[in-house]
Amino acid sequence: MRQVWTLTRMQLGSAFDFLNMKRSKNLKKNISVTTILVLGFLLFAFLSGTYSFIMAIALKSMDLLDVLPGLFMAVTCLMILVTSIYKVKGVLFGFKDYDIVMSLPMKSWVVVASRLMLLYLINMVFVLAILVPNYIIYGVMAKASPVFYVLSMVSLLFIPIIPIIIASILGVILAVISAGFKHSNAIHTILMFAATLLVILLSFQMQSENQIAEFGTLIRDKMVVVYPLAGWYLKGIIQSDILSYTAFLVVSILALIVFSIIVGRYFKWMNTVISARRTTSKYKVKELKTSGQLKALYLKEAKRYFSCTIYLLNTSIGLVLMLVGVIALVFLKSDQIEQILNIPEAAGMLKEMVPYLMSFMVSLVAITASSISLEGKNIWILKSAPVPAKTILAAKISLSLSMTIPASILTSLLAGIGLKMGVLDFLLTLALPISYCYLTAVLGLVINLKLPMLEWKNETVVVKQSAASMMGSLGGFLTVGIPIALLFMVNGINVMALGYGTVVVVLLISGILQVYLNKNGAKLIARL
Structure with missing residues (x-):
């Protein structure tokens, strides 16, 4: 695990160079950039909290306040799933420093785990901005015990794991299918547009408090059926069911380990396939055109x-x-x-x-x-x-x-x-x-x-x-x-x-x- 964290820290520092304050040549500029990003995060959290508050009022009026945590977990998981699919190619596979990283004296599964950790840390920003305000609002309105706050805050660290794994699998399948095709990027773009529009269109269906409650309940129930870990998570934080809560944490960790090992075994092959380029033998020499x-x-x-x-x-x-x-x-x-x-x-x-x-x-x-x-x-x-x-x-x-x-x-x-x-x-x-x-x-x-x-x-x-x-x-x-x-x-x-x-x-x-x-x-x- 030490190698995983070391490699992750190196990649994180490379991706977000402004975080290296001690080695920065322009400290004032990096502080300004960090301040802007923090303010952006707070603005996003405020908007999330506002929406959560509106939903909580509607749900509480119908005695369905317990739907709120499950609904926002579903929204968070869906957001991670949708936004991570197109990050797989470039973060987990096909990254620019692949040759340098693979030349290091470490096993492939370590590289996979570190890339997943990088993807995980990027998504944690959205998880914190969406769910922390939601937990606070639900806790206050439901008059929850201190146990709820402890369990819910700890669960934040584990919620992104399974959606990232699923997104990685879908991203790999999509990248492998489209690899070698001339217009492979078009496939990714069309799918992302379709997924984004679907989420927005669903949100427009909520026009009244009754519809909000029905929509929230439907999403929560569907989430539990499709994703059983969500049921364990909800029982854990709402009903203080420690057994279900522990099962949620343990399965999430095991899934990450197993996925890292399996992908690690085929990591080089997958990168070779995904990085393939389409070639053609129908090349013809034509007149060279110039422009301004x-x-x-x-x-x-x-x-x-x-x-x-x-x-x-x-x-x-x-x-x-x-x-x-x-x-x-x-x-x-x-x-x-x-x-x-x-x-x-x-x-x-x-x-x-x-x-x-x-x-x-x-x-x-x-x-x-x-x-x-x-x-x-x-x-x-x-x-x-x-x-x-x-x-x-x-x-x-x-x-x-x-x-x-x-x-x-x-x-x-x-x-x-x-x-x-x-x-x-x-x-x-x-x-x-x-x-x-x-x-x-x-x-x-x-x-x-x-x-x-x-x-x-x-x-x-x-x-x-x-x-x-x-x-x-x-x-x-x-x-x-x-x-x-x-x-x-x-x-x-x-x-x-x-x-x-x-x-x-x-x-x-x-x-x-x-x-x-x-x-x-x-x-x-x-x-x-």
């Missing part, structure tokens, strides 16, 4: 974007949800919308809210917030290339705009048709999201130039856990939140004036950031 600097850099960015499943998924899910939501509006009548949302006159309110909801979704598409970091160790190529910094940054901004603007225009047209908008309403629905497309692109690039993360071995860390990607999403979230807050807090506010005023302000801020990039882009890139 901007086009060449743009195509390079596009190829990088669409070849990385986690990058594509994490930055485009907002656009997909925006499009799906508006398509639903086209086919639903006003009374159906009001019935689904359980809000009187919801159709009329949507005409006012749609531009802001679309802008919120667009603000989540922080493509440029990771584009510099993803250059990684190859950043020297861009720095030494005979290309102006302005052109390099323009290519990254252009990719972001080419993803967000067409989606915004299409969604705006559908919203205008579905909600039968007037001319001014439609123009605002078109202009506001497009202005945020530009703001998100330039803001994300500025943030990533200020907070680069060039030392990494796994793209997932850059896209989902870096300070720049988090700040890129939070920055857009806050800028959209201000006009939405004014819309609800100021009585009698002129909706049109607020909307078009927001467009002007957003474009002005975007213009200032663009000027800043044009003037300082070369210096910022040179410092990387």
Whole structure:
């Protein structure tokens, strides 16, 4: 176990270099990055606690409060399962330093256990943020004994194990099946989009307290049937059944050990298969085509974007949800919308809210917030290339705009048709999201130039856990939140004036950031 922990610690330090405060050359910057990540974690925990509190009130009113821990365990396990499947290739298999790690004097199962431990520690962040607030809220409302808090907090360490093992098995199967195919990344991306949309669609089915209670009970009961360990876990923390609780802990540990040993035996073979590349004998020499600097850099960015499943998924899910939501509006009548949302006159309110909801979704598409970091160790190529910094940054901004603007225009047209908008309403629905497309692109690039993360071995860390990607999403979230807050807090506010005023302000801020990039882009890139 000492070798497992040593190797895990080395990999963790490599993945999260800012944690090495003692060896850091820029202590102030690393402290700032750590602070940002901690604040992001606290924000996520707050949102989880808020949702848990709402669910607890609904369940308690129906004398079903005991459903709450099981429901949130199910949500946590599902989240780990869904998010870990695409991390398997890159963390457990096919990682970049495979040759170096396998040359160390240790057995394969040690390497497997250390990679699983790395995956485990990454997921523990989400487990703590989701379940700790839930335990506290349930404990207070159920007036639970101190034994509940002790057992539930200890169980946090064991809950992720089985979902990670299942995700690893599914990830391996998926990677092996798709290995060697020309469009293997498309399979991963489609499955991840489908799983994410399924979870979101299920959440929209909860429109009242009765439905919340029924949904929570159904999920809890299904979880216990499909995953018997969940039943032992719930008996342990809620009923203080020590025998069931111990069985849950022991089986989880044994499963991890057995999985590590089995995978360790076939580890090299699996890596060989997963790392295979498709080749073809139909190669033909054709005329070499050339293009301008901007086009060449743009195509390079596009190829990088669409070849990385986690990058594509994490930055485009907002656009997909925006499009799906508006398509639903086209086919639903006003009374159906009001019935689904359980809000009187919801159709009329949507005409006012749609531009802001679309802008919120667009603000989540922080493509440029990771584009510099993803250059990684190859950043020297861009720095030494005979290309102006302005052109390099323009290519990254252009990719972001080419993803967000067409989606915004299409969604705006559908919203205008579905909600039968007037001319001014439609123009605002078109202009506001497009202005945020530009703001998100330039803001994300500025943030990533200020907070680069060039030392990494796994793209997932850059896209989902870096300070720049988090700040890129939070920055857009806050800028959209201000006009939405004014819309609800100021009585009698002129909706049109607020909307078009927001467009002007957003474009002005975007213009200032663009000027800043044009003037300082070369210096910022040179410092990387």
